[in-house]
Amino acid sequence: MSRGFAARDVALYLRNRLIRQLTRLAAARDRTPPVVPLPVDEVIRGSRTPLALVRLLEGRSNAERESAVARYLRARGVPFALHRFSSDEGSGENFAVDLGAGERVLLLAAHHDAVPGSPGANDNAAAVGLSLSLIERLAAAPPPKLRLRFLFTAAEERGYLGARHYARETDAGELAGVLSLELCGIGDSVVIWDAEDETSFLRAVGAALEGIGLARDASYHVVGRIPMFGSDHRAFAPLGVPAYGFTLVPSANAEALRQFVWSPVRGAIRHLIRRPAPFDTYHTPRDRCSTLEPAALALALRALEAVIAAVA
Numbered sequence: 001m002s003r004g005f006a007a008r009d010v011a012l013y014l015r016n017r018l019i020r021q022l023t024r025l026a027a028a029r030d031r032t033p034p035v036v037p038l039p040v041d042e043v044i045r046g047s048r049t050p051l052a053l054v055r056l057l058e059g060r061s062n063a064e065r066e067s068a069v070a071r072y073l074r075a076r077g078v079p080f081a082l083h084r085f086s087s088d089e090g091s092g093e094n095f096a097v098d099l100g101a102g103e104r105v106l107l108l109a110a111h112h113d114a115v116p117g118s119p120g121a122n123d124n125a126a127a128v129g130l131s132l133s134l135i136e137r138l139a140a141a142p143p144p145k146l147r148l149r150f151l152f153t154a155a156e157e158r159g160y161l162g163a164r165h166y167a168r169e170t171d172a173g174e175l176a177g178v179l180s181l182e183l184c185g186i187g188d189s190v191v192i193w194d195a196e197d198e199t200s201f202l203r204a205v206g207a208a209l210e211g212i213g214l215a216r217d218a219s220y221h222v223v224g225r226i227p228m229f230g231s232d233h234r235a236f237a238p239l240g241v242p243a244y245g246f247t248l249v250p251s252a253n254a255e256a257l258r259q260f261v262w263s264p265v266r267g268a269i270r271h272l273i274r275r276p277a278p279f280d281t282y283h284t285p286r287d288r289c290s291t292l293e294p295a296a297l298a299l300a301l302r303a304l305e306a307v308i309a310a311v312a
């Protein structure tokens with residue numbers, strides 16, 4: 001283990017402890033009534049739009065969220081690979097669904113866990129709902145020359161633990177690119193983040209977004225490494241794979257968001273006072289389905305379908 005890696009682990013550990021403390025403080029003050037989750041079977045029998053599928057996870061414990069994803073896939077007859085991991089840091093189950101054939105793999109990750117105390121709708125049931133919806137839409141006619149892998153990870157909120165375990169056993173050579181879907185349910189512009197270098201995958205993503213009428217620096221943004229946040233894609237970046245975060249934000253908040261994510265000290269203070277959407281509900285008891293925007297989920301779905309077509 002390199003020193004750089006150890007330092008990153010310590011930083012992650014501290015960041016996550018801080019977030020947990022802040023969440024506990026906020027939850028203690030929050031008077032929002034808890035979400036009453038829908039029975040899993042009711043969700044499975046219901047509509048398969050991303051928004052309806054958010055209810056598969058919303059308001060459940062992490063153990064229940066994990067088993068709900070597996071139960072959904074089994075009930076819908078979707079074959080998946082189960083990847084169970086266990087270590088000193090924690091344990092959990094990742095699920096991988098492959099669609100299509102081909103040598104190259106486009107991996108779309110969506111973590112199924114949430115921060116305890118938060119119903120975890122935008123973080124990250126929305127991304128799980130989007131992925132499940134995409135599986136339903138693409139299963140009949142997957143791209144002919146590309147394998148799509150939908151990876152549902154555990155324990156992202158503990159330093160992307162599930163994704164780190166998964167990445168260790170992955171053949172990095174077959175990965176054309178990785179997108180980690182995070183906070184996809186609020187906003188009208190797409191942000192591709194942790195995109196430090198120009199890669200052919202990044203060019204394909206940009207071309208796909210422009211192909212559906214989005215304009216760079218207006219309705220979509222490509223930004224470098226964000227210091228305060230991370231997601232599952234960071235488990236794959238050290239393998240030399242182009243790996244980015246995929247998030248939606250309200251374009252009206254662009255300036256406030258820039259301040260929030262790029263200046264850690266001011267960002268930390270804002271964390272306690274007033275955060276711009278979508279971070280006003282992030283990791284709080286208010287992150288519930290009713291705050292999600294159908295138009296945001298529709299845009300995310302359109303953008304991801306365009307990316308899949310462009311990479312294929």
Ligand SMILES: [Zn+2]
Nearest residue numbers: 123124156182
């Ligand atoms: Zn998340």
